[in-house]
Amino acid sequence: MTVVQLVQKIIEPYPESAALKTHIYAPESPLMCLCLDARGFLFGPLLAQRLGVGFVMVRKKGKLPGATVSVAYNLEYGKAEAEIQVDAVTPGQKVVLLDDLLATGGTLFAACELMKKQHAEIQGCMVVIELTELKGSDRLKPYSVFSLVQY
Numbered sequence: 001m002t003v004v005q006l007v008q009k010i011i012e013p014y015p016e017s018a019a020l021k022t023h024i025y026a027p028e029s030p031l032m033c034l035c036l037d038a039r040g041f042l043f044g045p046l047l048a049q050r051l052g053v054g055f056v057m058v059r060k061k062g063k064l065p066g067a068t069v070s071v072a073y074n075l076e077y078g079k080a081e082a083e084i085q086v087d088a089v090t091p092g093q094k095v096v097l098l099d100d101l102l103a104t105g106g107t108l109f110a111a112c113e114l115m116k117k118q119h120a121e122i123q124g125c126m127v128v129i130e131l132t133e134l135k136g137s138d139r140l141k142p143y144s145v146f147s148l149v150q151y
């Protein structure tokens, strides 16, 4: 399956699906789509546009201007630091976190930590691919993870 086909898959069926409604879609309150550097940017803006909600970038450290808040984390193969601008989300803001892949969960866990620091309300996480053997969804509990493909 190509990336374009995956994008189609992620944006076409889900705005109307029970899964999306249960996990993230709350029409009565604004929602932000929080997307992870870098491959999350392939999917996040499309989903945000489809849902008619805002889009926030979580970037690797040192990329964003102005005041930022950051969290260090471990990947399967090293260390990194995730960062957002301090005013990217407001306290109480509902957010859904989106990335291409869930492996160990370290990256999404760090993004959740950033959201907790900013007192945002995490609605859940969405990924295109979940590598189930690495048990990333356990790492992210109590937050839910919705994945399109698992292997």
Ligand SMILES: O=P(O)(O)OC[C@H]1O[C@H](OP(=O)(O)OP(=O)(O)O)[C@H](O)[C@@H]1O
Pocket (backbone or CB within 6 Å): 036, 037, 038, 039, 040, 074, 075, 076, 080, 099, 100, 101, 102, 103, 104, 105, 106, 107, 108, 136
């Ligand atoms: O669940 P984890 O073990 O944290 O791994 C998943 C993360 O790893 C990859 O990103 P990577 O840091 O390689 O960066 P990239 O998107 O810039 O390629 C992938 O895009 C996820 O963000």
Ligand SMILES: Nc1ncnc2[nH]cnc12
Pocket (backbone or CB within 6 Å): 075, 076, 101, 103, 104, 131
């Ligand atoms: N196992 C994996 N495969 C592909 N991309 C990754 N990024 C982090 N872990 C990965």
